[in-house]
Amino acid sequence: MLFYKKFILSFIFVVFLGSTVIAQSPIDSLSETDKEVILPIEQLFEGMLKGDSSLIRQAFYENANLKTVIKDKNDNIVLRVDSLENLLNAVATPHEKPYREKILSYEIKTDENLAQVWTPYKFYVGETFSHCGANAFHLIKTKEGWKIISITDTRHREGCE
Numbered sequence: 001m002l003f004y005k006k007f008i009l010s011f012i013f014v015v016f017l018g019s020t021v022i023a024q025s026p027i028d029s030l031s032e033t034d035k036e037v038i039l040p041i042e043q044l045f046e047g048m049l050k051g052d053s054s055l056i057r058q059a060f061y062e063n064a065n066l067k068t069v070i071k072d073k074n075d076n077i078v079l080r081v082d083s084l085e086n087l088l089n090a091v092a093t094p095h096e097k098p099y100r101e102k103i104l105s106y107e108i109k110t111d112e113n114l115a116q117v118w119t120p121y122k123f124y125v126g127e128t129f130s131h132c133g134a135n136a137f138h139l140i141k142t143k144e145g146w147k148i149i150s151i152t153d154t155r156h157r158e159g160c161e
Contacts, residue, residue, distance in 0.1 A: 026105045034108045037115045040148050041103075041137055048099045053092035060084055061140055061147035069154050097126030113141040122160060132160035 027035065040059035047055035066082045091099070100123070107118040117137040123130045133154035139146045
C-alpha cells in the first residue's frame with residue numbers, strides 16, 4: 001500500500017511539473033537583466049501585432065538597419081538591406097490580418113552596453129503560417145533603456161518544425 005501511495009504522489013508531481021514546464025514562455029526563465037534587453041524586441045512584435053508603427057519606432061535606435069538573408073529564384077544567397085522606414089510603412093499600412101511573430105527561444109549575450117539576441121521564430125499572417133527563420137538582434141543600452149540598432153534575419157518555408 002505504501003508503494004502505491006508513493007507511486008501516485010510521484011505521478012502527480014511529475015504531471016504537475018510537466019504542465020508547469022509546458023506552460024512557460026521563453027521569457028519566464030530569463031534573468032531581470034535579460035528581460036530588460038528583450039523589452040524593445042517584445043515591443044517591436046507587439047507593434048507589429050497591433051499595426052502600431054509609433055510603438056515599433058520607440059524600440060529602435062536612430063539609423064537602425066534591417067537585413068535579410070534569403071535565396072533568390074536562382075538559389076543564390078542574397079543579403080537584402082531594408083530601412084526602418086519601410087518596415088514602419090508596411091506595418092502602418094492597414095492590413096486585414098495581424099502580423100504575428102512567435103519567438104521560440106532567446107539566446108542573449110551582453111557586454112556592458114551592447115547586447116546580441118538570437119531568436120528562432122515562426123511568422124503568421126492572422127492564424128496562417130507564413131514562414132520561419134531566425135533573428136539576430138544587436139542592441140545598445142541608452143539612457144532610455146535598450147534599443148535595437150540592427151536586425152538580420154533569415155526566412156524560409158521549409159524545415160519549420
